Amino acid sequence: MTGDGAFTVDASRVTFGRGCIAEVGDRARALGITRAALFSDSAVAQLEVFDAAQRSLRAAGIDVVDYIDVRVEPTDESFRSAAAFATEASPDGYISVGGGSVIDTAKAANLYATHPADFLEYVNAPVGAGAPVPGPLAPHIACPTTSGTGSEVTGIAIFDLLSMAAKTGIASPALRPTEALVDPDCTGTLPATVVACSGLDVLSHALESYTARPYTHRAAPARPTQRPMSQGANPWSDLGCGEALRLLGTYLARAVADASDSEAREQVMWAATLAGIAFGNAGVHLPHAMAYAVAGQVRDFRPVGYPDSEPLVPHGMSVILNAPAAFRLTAHTDPARHLFAAARLGADTADAAPEDAGTVLAEHLMTIMRQVGMPNGLAGVGYTDADAAALADGAWPQQRLLANAPIDVDKPLLANAFEQSMRYW
Structure with a gap:
């Protein structure tokens, strides 16, 4: 077997610093977003960081539709529900404020709303077909609130496939968020x-x-x-x-x-x-x-x-x-x-x-x-x-x-x- 002679470096645009969550509105507007789906979970949605993101987006003149039903440790069912929401809401951009579960759910919603397909079509082989994503997705700005998954800079979305009682995922460079706003202040209230x-x-x-x-x-x-x-x-x-x-x-x-x-x-x-x-x-x-x-x-x-x-x-x-x-x-x-x-x-x-x-x-x-x-x-x-x-x-x-x-x-x-x-x- 002939080994590969090159490697490729991909990364989202990253902004790191205390308080940078306040930049999300200006950055979303610069990406051409006019109607944003704001993804979070029920716990994070009660925090100041979520309010800060909402305020920033609305101050930038962006219409915001909230989705706060993200499941901690997502499943295929919760991904499907999020995709159904995105399909009906028809946003032209996605903002995720939360941990890896939130960011991954926004990736999946963006994928299936933009390029509808049977759910297992894009899931990694051998569980799914592992089909390539056929084109670009809508802009996605990821704002992590935990210091762990790195989902804000990867093209991977992980979930539990309930029928197998095991985790699997979707992996494609197309899923990588367009930008990441990494605000260390978001971790101050974490247990x-x-x-x-x-x-x-x-x-x-x-x-x-x-x-x-x-x-x-x-x-x-x-x-x-x-x-x-x-x-x-x-x-x-x-x-x-x-x-x-x-x-x-x-x-x-x-x-x-x-x-x-x-x-x-x-x-x-x-x-x-x-x-x-x-x-x-x-x-x-x-x-x-x-x-x-x-x-x-x-x-x-x-x-x-x-x-x-x-x-x-x-x-x-x-x-x-x-x-x-x-x-x-x-x-x-x-x-x-x-x-x-x-x-x-x-x-x-x-x-x-x-x-x-x-x-x-x-x-x-x-x-x-x-x-x-x-x-x-x-x-x-x-x-x-x-x-x-x-x-x-x-x-x-x-x-x-x-x-x-x-x-x-x-x-x-x-x-x-x-x-x-x-x-x-």
């Missing part, structure tokens, strides 16, 4: 558990992108325009990943421990932006693929700080619970990279031998997990060793992610990884 989970999602974005299969080890595309977004580790993504890991090692525990530590929360938000751009051009792998099964097969777990109407394993939690076991498995492929990542997170790697890379990184991840109050592995959210095979079955459809891992993955390896993720201390 500690939400900051921890979203920050650990950032951490895994950076770790997985940095340790992904190198872009030169991926087959060259049939046409340059068909190069995948998950193209593997590359020099551009390495820059963002390394700095994001350093920032998280320095500031994440502080941001979780003290809501008034504005410096820490701002730096974690910046890390989320850097890691979002990085993984949007490199792609994640094993921990995220495993996480989709963990979240999809949840039974009774209800985390503190999240809506308690139904069981939920937050995305960042479902990712990090698999990470120590996963990186033990991948470390032998490039010990130097795994040790560098551990050092950026604050681990002492001075005397570590290459064969120690997996252990050093895994143990430091466990330290961070304990610092920010994560459960002790998958057992802490209700799973047992007997669930490993079913979890492996649930992760197996995530071929886009599994193919990005630096190791070859089969179902027995997945089952073993889930078994090793059950408890850590």
Whole structure:
């Protein structure tokens, strides 16, 4: 197989800074938006940040139609409902104010209202047809209120496919928001558990992108325009990943421990932006693929700080619970990279031998997990060793992610990884 000899860098236009949510009206008008669909969820819609966005849009002379029925951890049903709203409302632009669930829902609504199709047509193969988006979408300005998903700078929309009890998604450069307004003030009211989970999602974005299969080890595309977004580790993504890991090692525990530590929360938000751009051009792998099964097969777990109407394993939690076991498995492929990542997170790697890379990184991840109050592995959210095979079955459809891992993955390896993720201390 001939490896690819080039990599592509895509990113949304990003504005970062305290109070920049107030720019949304002027920026929407500059994009030619006259009627905006303002997406949020019922919790964020009660906050000042949502009012600020509304005021800014209306002051710019833009007609605003609100959609605040976004579901935390979206499903195919909630995506369909949002698309139906967008089709009826006929906006010429989209504004999302919220976490990854809100931003992803706005992406899906924009897609299906602009280019109607059977729902599974655009969903990633092998779950859906993986059809390319046939043309451009309406402008979308994403305003994240959590410091985690990076959805404001990626062309990915993730949801639970209820019929499979597993997460999957839609991935296309066309879904990438036109602009992102990243306002650190939006995270000031977040509960500690939400900051921890979203920050650990950032951490895994950076770790997985940095340790992904190198872009030169991926087959060259049939046409340059068909190069995948998950193209593997590359020099551009390495820059963002390394700095994001350093920032998280320095500031994440502080941001979780003290809501008034504005410096820490701002730096974690910046890390989320850097890691979002990085993984949007490199792609994640094993921990995220495993996480989709963990979240999809949840039974009774209800985390503190999240809506308690139904069981939920937050995305960042479902990712990090698999990470120590996963990186033990991948470390032998490039010990130097795994040790560098551990050092950026604050681990002492001075005397570590290459064969120690997996252990050093895994143990430091466990330290961070304990610092920010994560459960002790998958057992802490209700799973047992007997669930490993079913979890492996649930992760197996995530071929886009599994193919990005630096190791070859089969179902027995997945089952073993889930078994090793059950408890850590």
